[in-house]
Amino acid sequence: MPASSDRSRARASSAVSAAAAPYPVVVMDAAGHVAELNDAAQALLPRARVGEALSSPGWLAAAAPGTGSVSGAVGEGFFSAHPSALTGGDTAWWLVEETAYRSAVSELETERERTRFLVEASSALLASLNLPRCMEVTARLAAEHLADAALVIAPTSAKKLPVVVCDQHGRLVHSTVSGAVQRVPGLPEALRGFPPVPSRWIDPAAAPDWLVPDGFGEVGSVAITPLPGHGVPAGALVLLRRAPQAAFSESEEAFAGLFAARAGVALSAARLYAEQNAITDILMRDLLPPTLRQVEGVEFAGGYRASVDTDRIGGDFYDVHLAGQDGPEAESLAVLGDVAGKGLEAAVLTGKIRNTLHALLPLGGDHGQMLRLLNNALRNAHSTRFVTLVLASARRAERGVHLRLTSAGHPPPLILRRDGSVEEADTGGSLIGVLPEIVTRTAELRLAPGETCLLYTDGVTEAKGGPLGDTMFGEERLQRALRGCAGMPAEAVVERVRMLAGEWIGDGSHDDIAVLAITAPRGAHPGAVDGTIPGRCTA
Amino acid sequence: MTNAAAPGLDDEPGPHRIGARLAPAFGHEQAGEWADKLFAAVRTADEYSALDVVTGALGAGLDAETILLEVIGAVQHKVGIEWAADRMSVADEHAATAINDRVIAALPVQRPGTFLGKVTVACVDKEWHALPARLLAETLRLRGWQVAYLGAQVPTAHLISHIHRTGADAVCLSAALSTRLPLAHAAITAVQAIGTPVMVGGLAFGADGRYARRLGADAWAPEARAAADRLAAGPLPEPRPPHQMADDLPHLADQEYILVTQSSRTLVRATVQRLRERFPAMAHYDDDQRERTAEDIAHIVDFLTAALYVDDPDLFTGFLAWTAGVLTARGVPDRSLLPGLDLLEEQLRDFPRARRLLDAGRTALTARP
Numbered sequence: 001m002p003a004s005s006d007r008s009r010a011r012a013s014s015a016v017s018a019a020a021a022p023y024p025v026v027v028m029d030a031a032g033h034v035a036e037l038n039d040a041a042q043a044l045l046p047r048a049r050v051g052e053a054l055s056s057p058g059w060l061a062a063a064a065p066g067t068g069s070v071s072g073a074v075g076e077g078f079f080s081a082h083p084s085a086l087t088g089g090d091t092a093w094w095l096v097e098e099t100a101y102r103s104a105v106s107e108l109e110t111e112r113e114r115t116r117f118l119v120e121a122s123s124a125l126l127a128s129l130n131l132p133r134c135m136e137v138t139a140r141l142a143a144e145h146l147a148d149a150a151l152v153i154a155p156t157s158a159k160k161l162p163v164v165v166c167d168q169h170g171r172l173v174h175s176t177v178s179g180a181v182q183r184v185p186g187l188p189e190a191l192r193g194f195p196p197v198p199s200r201w202i203d204p205a206a207a208p209d210w211l212v213p214d215g216f217g218e219v220g221s222v223a224i225t226p227l228p229g230h231g232v233p234a235g236a237l238v239l240l241r242r243a244p245q246a247a248f249s250e251s252e253e254a255f256a257g258l259f260a261a262r263a264g265v266a267l268s269a270a271r272l273y274a275e276q277n278a279i280t281d282i283l284m285r286d287l288l289p290p291t292l293r294q295v296e297g298v299e300f301a302g303g304y305r306a307s308v309d310t311d312r313i314g315g316d317f318y319d320v321h322l323a324g325q326d327g328p329e330a331e332s333l334a335v336l337g338d339v340a341g342k343g344l345e346a347a348v349l350t351g352k353i354r355n356t357l358h359a360l361l362p363l364g365g366d367h368g369q370m371l372r373l374l375n376n377a378l379r380n381a382h383s384t385r386f387v388t389l390v391l392a393s394a395r396r397a398e399r400g401v402h403l404r405l406t407s408a409g410h411p412p413p414l415i416l417r418r419d420g421s422v423e424e425a426d427t428g429g430s431l432i433g434v435l436p437e438i439v440t441r442t443a444e445l446r447l448a449p450g451e452t453c454l455l456y457t458d459g460v461t462e463a464k465g466g467p468l469g470d471t472m473f474g475e476e477r478l479q480r481a482l483r484g485c486a487g488m489p490a491e492a493v494v495e496r497v498r499m500l501a502g503e504w505i506g507d508g509s510h511d512d513i514a515v516l517a518i519t520a521p522r523g524a525h526p527g528a529v530d531g532t533i534p535g536r537c538t539a
Numbered sequence: 540m541t542n543a544a545a546p547g548l549d550d551e552p553g554p555h556r557i558g559a560r561l562a563p564a565f566g567h568e569q570a571g572e573w574a575d576k577l578f579a580a581v582r583t584a585d586e587y588s589a590l591d592v593v594t595g596a597l598g599a600g601l602d603a604e605t606i607l608l609e610v611i612g613a614v615q616h617k618v619g620i621e622w623a624a625d626r627m628s629v630a631d632e633h634a635a636t637a638i639n640d641r642v643i644a645a646l647p648v649q650r651p652g653t654f655l656g657k658v659t660v661a662c663v664d665k666e667w668h669a670l671p672a673r674l675l676a677e678t679l680r681l682r683g684w685q686v687a688y689l690g691a692q693v694p695t696a697h698l699i700s701h702i703h704r705t706g707a708d709a710v711c712l713s714a715a716l717s718t719r720l721p722l723a724h725a726a727i728t729a730v731q732a733i734g735t736p737v738m739v740g741g742l743a744f745g746a747d748g749r750y751a752r753r754l755g756a757d758a759w760a761p762e763a764r765a766a767a768d769r770l771a772a773g774p775l776p777e778p779r780p781p782h783q784m785a786d787d788l789p790h791l792a793d794q795e796y797i798l799v800t801q802s803s804r805t806l807v808r809a810t811v812q813r814l815r816e817r818f819p820a821m822a823h824y825d826d827d828q829r830e831r832t833a834e835d836i837a838h839i840v841d842f843l844t845a846a847l848y849v850d851d852p853d854l855f856t857g858f859l860a861w862t863a864g865v866l867t868a869r870g871v872p873d874r875s876l877l878p879g880l881d882l883l884e885e886q887l888r889d890f891p892r893a894r895r896l897l898d899a900g901r902t903a904l905t906a907r908p
Contacts, residue, residue: 120780123780123781124734127732127733127734127781128702128703128706128733128734128735129703129733130702130703130704130705130706132706133706133734137734273703274704277703277704305692309664309694309696309697310694310696310697310700312697466830466833467804467807467811467830467833467834467836467837468804468807468808468811468833469804469805469807469808470804480827484628484629484630485630485633486630487584487630487634488584488630488633488634488637489584489586489634489637489638489641491637491640491641492630492633492634492636492637493633495633495636495637495667496629496630496633498667499667502665502667502692521586522584
């Protein structure tokens with residue numbers, strides 16, 4: 001290496017002649033003229049002449065001997081020049097070729113850059129399971145790192161395919177495209193997952209308008225890459241470069257393919273997630289607790305919390321069937337119940353019970369008959385599960401609400417009076433789905449304005465926790481809590497009970513919890529509410 | 540300890556705890572007048588008069604956003620103050636919130652045709668003070684955002700699944716009680732991990748938003764209008780790359796938070812037991828009074844662990860000062876909090892950070908006039 005020859009020359013500069021050196025050597029005098037150059041140097045710098053100033057390379061001509069080593073391009077190659085002082089003020093410049101080393105370093109840097117990008121891209125891509133969001137991330141990353149602008153097109157069963165464009169300023173635009181896809185060379189194939197068409201085969205001038213972002217300017221080159229997913233194509237990535245930049249090189253296209261593979265997996269996962277969710281949502285739609293509406297003269301409010309935080313449904317349920325017609329005889333039916341068991345299986349049975357009760361609505365005038373029919377239906381269903389529930393028929397009465405309440409093996413509803421007293425409704429009966437014959441006892445009572453009837457499941461009263469961590473919430477505590485709720489609107493009663501139960505449970509585990517309040521509205525002008533507030537729902 | 544059956548402190552609003560600090564300094568000139576009228580209606584749980592007030596305010600030319608934030612928001616703020624001063628009961632407060640909720644639902648919807656983007660608004664898990672979040676959701680709707688409002692007590696798992704399903708440009712998380720900060724941190728980290736930026740608000744994060752920064756939220760807003768302005772000013776910064784919660788809070792490495800949280804119920808039981816031994820008067824307490832005492836101790840422990848979590852004595856002393864104010868308003872001497880602090884310190888000998896917090900708490904209480 002030059003270091004060792006530098007040292008030997010420094011001690012005995014005359015011992016080694018420049019002509020014999022294994023490197024190109026140029027000796028410059030103090031005035032900057034070439035004093036001597038060996039054959040290797042002459043071959044490298046054919047225009048250099050002894051006695052003249054060095055015309056090229058400029059970086060060597062400009063180098064002052066005191067500055068140490070310099071480097072720069074010579075023709076196609078890359079050299080560094082190391083000076084050593086000679087007697088008489090001359091400087092010998094030893095030229096060492098570094099072309100291969102330089103290109104290896106730069107390739108390594110490029111590869112490192114790409115690896116870093118792929119790792120970052122993977123974590124950004126895999127973060128979200130939302131398809132539009134994944135398309136945005138793919139388009140943005142591609143536009144930032146692979147091209148000037150990028151489009152992601154997702155294949156769907158629909159006729160219009162969703163497209164996300166990221167332009168040269170990083171702006172994202174969502175749109176759709178239909179038949180036009182077929183007329184872009186290579187795009188239909190990419191959407192079906194066939195290998196990419198080399199970009200030099202695609203005429204950038206033929207790129208249709210929808211492919212080019214507004215204000216993009218002249219398209220210099222186009223590359224189209226399929227996004228391979230989990231066994232099925234997940235879409236296509238279109239990369240656009242502005243003129244007059246060079247077309248995509250083979251190595252750039254190969255790299256785009258690596259990125260596309262990662263993006264494809266992410267898009268495919270997001271699509272599967274969306275498809276599964278769509279199915280779950282449809283199946284679950286009828287199992288979710290309903291959003292309750294106020295009806296004329298009766299307030300309903302409900303609250304629900306499944307035992308498992310990730311679930312939205314469980315073995316507790318409530319439902320309110322509003323009166324079919326208006327008028328004083330119109331009667332709404334509310335039901336709240338608890339199926340033995342937890343989780344999805346229990347939730348499926350709540351759906352069956354809710355459907356059955358819906359079908360039995362015309363018999364709402366006779367709770368006993370309804371429950372007997374439900375009992376038969378459940379017993380015939382070869383299910384070992386049973387249910388406890390409360391039926392509540394509510395109808396507007398003169399300045400208040402008339403209620404008929406029937407409990408089937410369920411804790412009786414609590415009635416909160418205006419004066420803050422709480423009483424249990426006098427109703428009881430067998431649980432449903434076990435015995436061939438059931439007995440029921442219906443309570444009839446009247447709520448004055450501001451009074452509330454609370455239906456609840458044992459998830460409230462059997463909640464364990466409290467400040468000491470192991471105490472049962474209990475009916476006594478529930479009744480005490482209710483006494484503080486006199487005169488409150490239905491939602492406020494429900495919120496209060498849920499909040500107290502929630503605080504009581506703290507971080508502990510709990511059963512499903514369902515609460516339903518039926519309240520006779522207090523206020524100056526009952527009936528005026530619904531006219532002025534269309535479509536009002538409980539929060 | 541509180542030797543009278545003081546109302547439970549768990550469920551109360553108050554300047555220290557509720558996030559409804561919504562009355563801006565530059566209010567609409569008429570707003571205060573309408574707020575007074577609405578408060579009178581809400582105070583008597585008169586839903587129909589409340590609706591009339593809002594209809595009247597609209598007729599007088601107030602815009603919907605002013606009514607939301609300077610009339611309804613101001614009323615809710617006042618409700619918190621009235622409760623703390625013992626001029627309203629818990630029931631009154633719940634009724635007021637329910638009526639305010641109905642009044643919001645009755646506001647006419649005039650959304651601009653512009654579509655600014657999608658925002659999800661939710662309360663942190665266990666946080667049931669939903670009205671501040673609701674006011675923000677309505678404000679954002681009025682300004683042209685497509686808002687998914689998830690309500691109170693949103694488990695983080697639900698929130699994440701909702702964002703995966705629907706996508707969101709930003710998530711706004713609300714929490715009123717500082718004891719929710721560990722859960723808020725979990726929610727912030729989880730939402731950021733799926734590539735969505737988070738803005739937080741509510742008094743839980745400190746009046747100056749200091750806990751928002753400490754927990755790594757991407758933005759913080761002191762009230763609904765500031766939040767809406769921030770979102771209008773441009774997209775929130777891309778969230779940080781996925782990371783562990785402990786990366787934000789290196790002091791958690793001392794395990795004090797974990798250990799004190801795990802033993803919190805044992806700590807409460809032991810403290811109540813020792814109080815009974817030292818204060819013979821407690822032997823005559825009825826069940827209700829005993830439970831209240833245990834609840835008060837449990838609250839001190841909850842705020843203590845929250846202060847351990849964010850490593851800030853101000854959180855703990857702020858809670859104690861607020862509690863002392865509430866007790867004083869109810870005729871209970873605020874010094875009654877001191878024995879509980881002493882007993883907790885006895886049991887937390889091995890936890891230097893916790894002891895420093897309890898010391899600071901004692902100093903703050905003794906310094907009160």
